[in-house]
Structure formats: structure tokens, C-alpha cells
Amino acid sequence: MNIIVCMKQVPDTAARIKIKGDGKGIETSGVSYVVNPYDEYAVEEALRLKEKAGGEVVVISLGPDRATEAIRTCLAMGADRGVHLKDPSFEDADPFVTAQLLAKALSGMDYDLILCGKQAVDDNACFVGPALAEGLGIPQATVITKLTLAEDAKSVTVEREVEGGREVLQLPLPALVTAQKGLNEPRYASLPGIMKAKKKEIKVMDAAAVGVSGDDVKQKIETVSLSPAPERTAGKIIPGEPSEAVKELVRLLKEEAKAL
Amino acid sequence: MAEKDERSFCKALFEGKIDEELVFPYPHLTGEDAENLHLIIDSVGKFCRDKVHGEAIDKEKRIPEEVIGGLSELGLMGMIIPEAYSGFALTQRAYCRVIEELSCFNASVAVTVGGHQSIGFKGLLLFGTEEQKQKYLPRLATGEWMAAFCLTEPGAGSDAQGLKATAVRKGDHYLLNGSKQWVTNGGLADFFTVFAQTEVDVKGEKKKRVTAFMVTKEMAGITIGPEEKKMGIRGSSTTPVIFENVKVPVENLLGEEGNGFKVAMEVLNSGRLGLASGCVGAARTMIETSVAHAKEREQFGRPIAEFEMIQEKIARMVVNTYAMESATYMTAGLADRGDVDFSLESAISKVFSTDRVWEVINDALQIMGGNGYMEEYPHERFMRDARINMIFEGTNEILRLFIALAGLQGPGEKLKEVAQAIKDPLHNFGQLADYAVRKITSLAGDRISRADSLLEDEYRRVEEYARQLPDAAEKVIRRYRKKIVEKEFLLERIAEMVSDLYVMTCVISRVTSAIQEKGVDAAETEIHICKTFCNFAWRRIRRNNRMIDRNDDKILVDIAKSTLEKAAYPV
Ligand SMILES: Cc1cc2nc3c(=O)[nH]c(=O)nc-3n(C[C@H](O)[C@H](O)[C@H](O)COP(=O)(O)OP(=O)(O)OC[C@H]3O[C@@H](n4cnc5c(N)ncnc54)[C@H](O)[C@@H]3O)c2cc1C
Numbered sequence: 001m002n003i004i005v006c007m008k009q010v011p012d013t014a015a016r017i018k019i020k021g022d023g024k025g026i027e028t029s030g031v032s033y034v035v036n037p038y039d040e041y042a043v044e045e046a047l048r049l050k051e052k053a054g055g056e057v058v059v060i061s062l063g064p065d066r067a068t069e070a071i072r073t074c075l076a077m078g079a080d081r082g083v084h085l086k087d088p089s090f091e092d093a094d095p096f097v098t099a100q101l102l103a104k105a106l107s108g109m110d111y112d113l114i115l116c117g118k119q120a121v122d123d124n125a126c127f128v129g130p131a132l133a134e135g136l137g138i139p140q141a142t143v144i145t146k147l148t149l150a151e152d153a154k155s156v157t158v159e160r161e162v163e164g165g166r167e168v169l170q171l172p173l174p175a176l177v178t179a180q181k182g183l184n185e186p187r188y189a190s191l192p193g194i195m196k197a198k199k200k201e202i203k204v205m206d207a208a209a210v211g212v213s214g215d216d217v218k219q220k221i222e223t224v225s226l227s228p229a230p231e232r233t234a235g236k237i238i239p240g241e242p243s244e245a246v247k248e249l250v251r252l253l254k255e256e257a258k259a260l
Numbered sequence: 261m262a263e264k265d266e267r268s269f270c271k272a273l274f275e276g277k278i279d280e281e282l283v284f285p286y287p288h289l290t291g292e293d294a295e296n297l298h299l300i301i302d303s304v305g306k307f308c309r310d311k312v313h314g315e316a317i318d319k320e321k322r323i324p325e326e327v328i329g330g331l332s333e334l335g336l337m338g339m340i341i342p343e344a345y346s347g348f349a350l351t352q353r354a355y356c357r358v359i360e361e362l363s364c365f366n367a368s369v370a371v372t373v374g375g376h377q378s379i380g381f382k383g384l385l386l387f388g389t390e391e392q393k394q395k396y397l398p399r400l401a402t403g404e405w406m407a408a409f410c411l412t413e414p415g416a417g418s419d420a421q422g423l424k425a426t427a428v429r430k431g432d433h434y435l436l437n438g439s440k441q442w443v444t445n446g447g448l449a450d451f452f453t454v455f456a457q458t459e460v461d462v463k464g465e466k467k468k469r470v471t472a473f474m475v476t477k478e479m480a481g482i483t484i485g486p487e488e489k490k491m492g493i494r495g496s497s498t499t500p501v502i503f504e505n506v507k508v509p510v511e512n513l514l515g516e517e518g519n520g521f522k523v524a525m526e527v528l529n530s531g532r533l534g535l536a537s538g539c540v541g542a543a544r545t546m547i548e549t550s551v552a553h554a555k556e557r558e559q560f561g562r563p564i565a566e567f568e569m570i571q572e573k574i575a576r577m578v579v580n581t582y583a584m585e586s587a588t589y590m591t592a593g594l595a596d597r598g599d600v601d602f603s604l605e606s607a608i609s610k611v612f613s614t615d616r617v618w619e620v621i622n623d624a625l626q627i628m629g630g631n632g633y634m635e636e637y638p639h640e641r642f643m644r645d646a647r648i649n650m651i652f653e654g655t656n657e658i659l660r661l662f663i664a665l666a667g668l669q670g671p672g673e674k675l676k677e678v679a680q681a682i683k684d685p686l687h688n689f690g691q692l693a694d695y696a697v698r699k700i701t702s703l704a705g706d707r708i709s710r711a712d713s714l715l716e717d718e719y720r721r722v723e724e725y726a727r728q729l730p731d732a733a734e735k736v737i738r739r740y741r742k743k744i745v746e747k748e749f750l751l752e753r754i755a756e757m758v759s760d761l762y763v764m765t766c767v768i769s770r771v772t773s774a775i776q777e778k779g780v781d782a783a784e785t786e787i788h789i790c791k792t793f794c795n796f797a798w799r800r801i802r803r804n805n806r807m808i809d810r811n812d813d814k815i816l817v818d819i820a821k822s823t824l825e826k827a828a829y830p831v
Binding site for chain 1: 292295296298299300302303306307330333334335336338339343348350558
């Protein structure tokens with residue numbers, strides 16, 4: 001089983017995000033970065049499959065220098081090697097370009113299964129996984145919560161939560177799936193894992209190595225503006241006797257909140 | 261461990277020397293070590309957020325097995341063990357950072373992990389033979405075995421030399437008897453570092469001397485007493501451990517016979533750094549939680565964060581924490597060098613951090629108001645958990661005596677009997693007093709050249725008071741000679757003076773590095789912290805120095821005496 005996990009390094013979900021002066025990006029200084037949480041499920045599932053069926057887990061990530069650290073984290077969890085797509089011309093890659101670059105890079109590789117997170121928590125685009133499957137021309141299942149490899153290792157059965165129920169799908173390999181929370185409980189990178197990760201290879205591929213140039217990496221989507229979520233306003237405590245307070249609450253729900 | 265001619269920053273201060281090379285540049289981890297540490301801290305933090313529930317640990321008075329097991333799986337039980345024995349060979353700095361991270365979440369967990377390796381098996385690591393290490397370290401590294409340190413007895417606390425446990429040689433083994441109390445990890449441990457009196461030949465005479473042994477749970481005759489009911493760190497195990505005719509094979513002697521006190525002191529020297537870093541972790545959590553509350557909580561129509569007395573507390577917490585952190589990690593860096601004596605520096609880091617974290621928690625709790633007093637919030641628990649730090653691994657009083665007396669003996673001493681006495685200045689000071697008088701000579705005064713010029717006011721103060729310390733030291737020794745051991749008021753002042761000098765230097769060094777790395781603008785807050793800390797510190801030093809001559813010591817003693825006489829409130 002050769003398994004590839006596509007991973008993105010994202011700002012820590014606990015980080016306080018500030019928007020840059022031009023309103024089109026975020027202030028990166030002082031922000032700490034982590035492996036996209038959904039990608040952690042993907043890494044964990046890949047490792048479990050490998051533990052059962054053998055093979056190799058390769059983690060691929062497109063990102064600036066700092067993304068090395070996220071790749072290392074995955075190697076410390078147990079992945080075998082890393083591939084880092086890194087080139088100044090990749091810096092503005094939008095989800096579409098990212099998917100195309102990944103497809104290009106992966107087309108020369110040997111894989112049975114590709115795992116992605118269902119979305120990256122920074123831009124919430126939910127785009128790269130499906131677009132990558134399209135680019136590679138392989139079947140896909142998104143937002144899966146369970147994955148089972150067939151005895152003959154020729155297909156996988158996956159479960160997806162759908163409105164009001166559950167869907168079970170079977171996909172012939174090679175295929176791509178995107179991981180949802182609940183798929184598994186990701187392991188923590190351990191000290192032995194971190195020490196071993198030091199010796200694992202991270203192959204860096206620039207534009208030339210991926211085989212792209214100029215227009216291939218030109219973003220198709222332009223960010224017009226970013227704005228912060230509105231500040232949460234203070235709550236309201238309604239004083240007085242319960243019977244009076246309830247009346248007031250109903251009035252407020254009707255008139256101010258317009259919830260009733 | 262051989263007697264090395266080791267440099268010591270603080271001992272040199274007593275001679276008026278500022279050994280800059282030891283403290284500049286600030287010893288931040290770099291390169292691969294820093295990258296690895298980052299990954300480790302990420303992982304430990306994540307694990308703790310998911311699995312370590314401080315409130316439940318406190319209520320149930322135990323750490324769930326899943327947590328201990330998880331920590332072992334992460335590799336946290338073998339952090340400081342060399343790779344050759346299945347450990348991970350972390351530096352002291354990295355090790356301390358992990359203890360700090362654990363302490364952000366829960367002190368019981370940090371004390372359990374720290375008790376295991378900061379003191380539990382540290383003696384084996386420092387003094388064990390190759391065979392002994394091969395035999396025990398791999399199991400201790402994986403957490404299959406936990407370790408405990410058994411020094412204290414009901415009759416021997418601060419005066420550990422007075423311990424009563426005995427080990428009598430009978431052919432190929434020793435017969436160990438004795439009762440140890442308040443053993444951290446007592447209920448979990450399979451491996452005990454135990455200190456007992458043995459008879460040794462000293463120049464043809466038979467004398468009682470403390471010797472260290474490694475005792476394992478499977479040896480017959482060990483009884484683990486019931487868990488103590490404690491004020492804090494309730495999830496950690498603290499029990500009596502009783503040894504009755506335990507046959508300890510001669511191979512399990514740790515270090516040389518009669519050398520046990522030295523083993524204990526060396527273990528505690530580095531163990532204390534773990535405690536100090538734990539205080540930094542607790543302080544960080546206190547800052548985070550109280551600041552969040554200050555921004556949310558409104559009184560008089562405004563968030564309380566807008567009131568100056570709240571801001572004062574916030575600033576004070578930050579300054580205290582930064583100073584604790586700077587001293588602790590400077591000292592851990594000194595430990596990592598491997599070629600310096602950091603015993604005073606680690607004692608200072610422990611005393612300073614454990615005192616200051618108490619202030620930080622007090623400030624945080626006050627910001628919380630009534631909520632801080634409630635169990636729903638972590639503050640009262642952190643306060644209970646932190647109180648032990650001033651007591652164990654050497655009370656802050658005993659450590660202040662140690663800091664002053666070891667410093668007064670003069671640095672880098674090589675004479676054999678002096679070297680011996682330095683191990684234990686509290687018992688051996690007398691014979692050294694004459695020597696020390698000769699040692700402290702008149703001084704020109706050293707300069708600091710590597711600090712950033714923006715901090716000139718601050719480092720000039722260090723220079724100024726570094727000149728006054730040897731004067732003060734010489735004065736008290738000339739005045740009191742051997743009796744200085746009894747002059748604890750003065751010793752305490754001297755200890756405070758050298759502590760403040762050291763911590764100031766650590767802060768200045770760290771902020772200098774910050775300015776160099778990030779530039780003045782990005783380092784602005786740190787520059788402010790440095791100025792604030794140093795301003796308080798040099799005034800304290802000046803005051804302590806003046807109070808060597810002008811003080812109310814005698815009056816205080818009188819008040820204490822009349823109270824002692826009445827054994828009650830005397831008025
Ligand atoms: C929770 C907990 C865990 C512990 N874990 C361990 C462990 O794992 N292993 C171990 O061996 N021990 C352990 N201890 C014991 C601890 O190290 C001792 O409590 C400590 O050394 C102090 O000894 P004592 O309690 O007997 O106090 P005492 O020595 O009786 O001191 C009482 C007070 O007198 C002061 N005092 C004593 N002598 C002087 C002096 N000459 N001048 C001025 N003041 C003085 C002390 O500072 C203190 O304030 C633990 C204790 C606790 C509470």
C-alpha cells in the first residue's frame with residue numbers, strides 16, 4: 001500500500017488573527033502554525049492502514065519554508081517521508097492552483113490511496129481534495145468517517161455522514177478520500193518519533209522539479225478583502241422575579257432578537 | 261564525578277568578578293535542538309489539553325493511569341536519559357521546558373514526571389556504573405518502572421545528614437533498615453534511591469557516613485505506607501516507605517560508600533531546576549487566565565482591565581515571570597555546558613521562582629475577585645499546588661543559607677578539605693572562615709561589555725553592586741568569623757543580594773539577545789520588563805547592603821524570644 005497524505009500547515013486555531021494593512025492577507029508575524037487538524041485525521045488513518053497492510057506513507061505539503069516543521073510533525077507521528085512543494089512562485093497559489101500543482105507532483109509518483117483533510121481550517125475552501133482527484137482522474141469520496149480496506153487491497157469501503165443518515169461507498173483503488181472529524185483519534189508525536197523523524201527524508205520540489213512555470217501557477221481567484229468576525233457583544237442579564245424576567249425575555253426575543 | 265576546577269558565576273561575584281563569558285549570549289537553544297523542542301512542546305501541549313484534567317486530578321487525588329501511560333508513550337519518562345540507554349538525551353533546557361509545559365496544565369503531573377527523573381533516578385544517571393545504568397535505565401526510560409528519591413525521615417528534614425536509616429554490610433549485601441517519609445512517587449515507584457548511614461573507615465577510625473543505594477520493589481522487606489492527605493499536588497503520590505531488613509546487593513551501592521550526601525546534593529542541584537521551570541509554567545497559566553478575565557469582567561461600566569490597580573498586577577505578574585524564566589533557563593544553559601558549577605545558580609533559580617510564583621498566583625487570584633476563590637476556576641488550586649515549592653528539594657531558608665555560605669567560602673576552591681566542606685557548608689563552615697578571609701582581597705571591580713547599550717543604566721547597576729558584594733562578604737566574615745553560620749539575618753541578606761545580581765544579569769543578557777534578534781521595536785516590552793525588574797532589584801540590593809550595618813535584627817529576635825517564652829501571642 002503506498003499512501004499519500006496531502007497536508008497543509010495552518011495558523012494555530014487558538015491564534016489571534018490580525019488582518020494585514022492591505023486587507024487581503026493576514027499578519028503572519030507572531031502567529032504559530034500547526035498541521036491542519038483534518039489533515040491529522042488523514043495522517044492517522046494512513047498510519048493505521050500502513051500498520052495493517054504495510055507499505056509507505058508519504059506526506060506532501062505545499063507551503064513556504066515554515067511548512068517543513070509541519071511535515072516533520074507528520075514524520076514524527078510515523079510517516080515515512082515528506083515532499084515539500086516550495087517555490088517563490090507558489091506563494092500566492094489559490095486552491096485551484098494548489099490542486100493542480102499537487103496533481104502534477106503526484107502524477108510521477110506511485111500511489112494506491114490519497115488522503116486529504118476535508119478542508120483546511122484557515123480558508124475553509126473544501127476544494128483541494130476533490131479538485132486533486134479530478135486532476136488525477138481517480139474516484140473520490142469526501143468527508144468520510146470510516147475507512148476499510150478490502151481483503152484483496154484493491155478497493156476501500158468508506159462511510160460518510162449525510163443528512164439524516166449514513167452512506168456507504170466502495171471505491172476501486174487508486175482513489176482519493178477526504179477525512180472528517182471522527183474518522184479516528186490522531187496519535188501524538190512522541191519523543192522517539194521526533195528523534196526518528198530527524199533522519200527521515202524531506203524532498204523539496206521547486207517549480208522546475210514539479211514541471212510548471214508562468215501561467216501554471218498564476219492564481220485564478222483574487223482575494224478582494226478580508227474582514228474580522230464581528231466582536232461578540234456583551235450578554236444581557238435580565239433582573240427581577242422569574243415570572244417578570246421571563247416576560248421580559250420573551251419580549252426581547254420577539255422585538256430585539258426577532259427570534260420568535 | 262571528579263572534583264573539577266569549575267567556574268561559577270555567582271561564586272565569582274563574591275570576589276567581585278563578573279564572568280561575562282558564562283552568561284552572554286543568552287543560551288537559547290538553536291538549530292536542531294530548538295526544532296525538536298518545538299515539536300515536543302507542541303505534542304505535549306496537545307496531549308495535556310486533551311487528556312490532563314487538572315480539576316479532576318485534584319478532586320480524585322490521583323492521576324488516571326491513562327495519563328501516566330500516555331506520558332510514558334510520549335517518551336516523557338526518559339527525557340534526560342542518554343540514547344544508549346533507550347532515552348532521548350534532551351538538554352536540561354529542553355527538559356525544563358517540558359516540565360514547564362506540563363506545569364501549565366497540572367502540577368501533580370509535573371511533580372510525578374519530575375520526581376521520577378529530576379530526583380528519582382538522577383543519582384543513577386550521575387553516579388551509576390556502566391553495569392548499573394545498563395541494568396536499570398532502559399526500564400526507567402520507558403516508564404515501565406517509576407523512580408523515587410528517599411532522603412527525608414521523620415527526624416531528618418532540612419538536616420538530612422541526621423538521618424537514622426542504616427545499612428550494615430553482611431558479605432555480598434547490605435541489610436537496610438529505616439523509615440522514610442513524604443516520598444514523592446512512593447506509591448508508584450519500583451526503583452528507590454535510598455540514603456542510609458553506613459560505617460566507614462576514616463583514617464583508621466570507624467565513622468557513620470551517609471551512603472546511597474538503589475533499592476528495587478521486588479526486594480523483600482519494603483512497605484509502602486498510605487498516601488498522605490495534602491494541601492496541594494493532590495494527584496501526586498506521597499507516602500512513607502519503610503525498609504525492614506531489606507537485603508540490598510553490594511552491586512546496588514550508588515557511588516562510593518560514605519559519599520551519599522554528595523550524591524544527594526548533586527541530585528538536588530539539578531533537580532531544583534525542574535521545580536523552577538514548573539513555576540514558570542504555572543505563572544504563564546495564571547497570567548493567561550486572569551488577563552482573559554480582566555478583559556471580560558465589567559464593573560463600574562468598564563472592563564476591570566482598564567483600572568490601574570489591575571494593570572499594575574498584570575505588569576507585575578509579567579515582570580516576575582520573565583525574571584523567573586530568565587534565571588531558570590540561563591541556569592539550565594549553564595548546566596548544559598557541563599563544565600561549570602551551577603549549584604548556587606540553581607538554588608537561586610529555585611528560591612526566586614518559587615517565591616515569585618506565589619506572588620504571581622496571588623496577583624492573578626486577586627484579579628479574579630471572588631471567582632478566584634472558587635473551585636470552578638483554577639486559581640485556588642494553582643495556589644495550593646504551588647505552596648509546596650518553597651518547602652521541598654531544600655526549603656527556601658536552607659537554600660538561602662547555602663547560597664550565602666557557599667559564596668562566602670570563595671570561588672573555585674581547590675584545597676581538598678575545603679572542597680569537601682563546600683559540599684556541605686552548613687556543617688563544615690567553621691574550618692573555612694579563616695581561609696575565606698584570606699581569599700577575599702581588595703578589588704578593582706569588573707565591567708560588563710556584552711550587554712546592549714540600551715540597557716546601560718541596568719548593567720551599570722550590576723557592576724556597581726557586584727563591587728559591593730565582596731565588601732559586604734568580607735565585612736561579615738571579619739566581624740563574625742566562624743559565628744557567621746549563626747547570623748542568619750545577615751546570611752539571608754547576602755543571599756538576597758547575590759540572587760538579585762544574578763537574576764538581573766540573566767534578564768539583561770536575555771533582553772540583549774532579544775534586541776539583537778528581533779530589533780529594538782519588537783523587543784520593546786522586554787526592554788521595559790528589564791528596566792522595571794532591575795529598578796526594583798538594585799534598590800533591594802542597596803537596602804540589603806545597608807541593613808548589614810543598620811537593622812532591627814536584635815529587636816526582631818527579642819520579639820521572637822518573648823513569644824517563644826510564652827509560647828503564645830505575647831501581648
Ligand atoms: C509533598 C512533599 C513531597 C516530598 N517529596 C520528597 C521526596 O520525594 N523525597 C524526599 O527525600 N523528601 C521529600 N519531601 C520532604 C521535603 O524535602 C522536606 O519536607 C524538606 O526538606 C523540609 O524538611 P522538614 O519538612 O522536615 O522541615 P524542617 O527541616 O523541620 O524545617 C521546618 C522549618 O524550619 C526551617 N529551618 C530548618 N532548619 C533551619 C535553619 N538552620 N535555619 C533556618 N531555618 C531552618 C525550614 O526552612 C522550615 O521552614 C517532600 C515533602 C513534601 C511535603
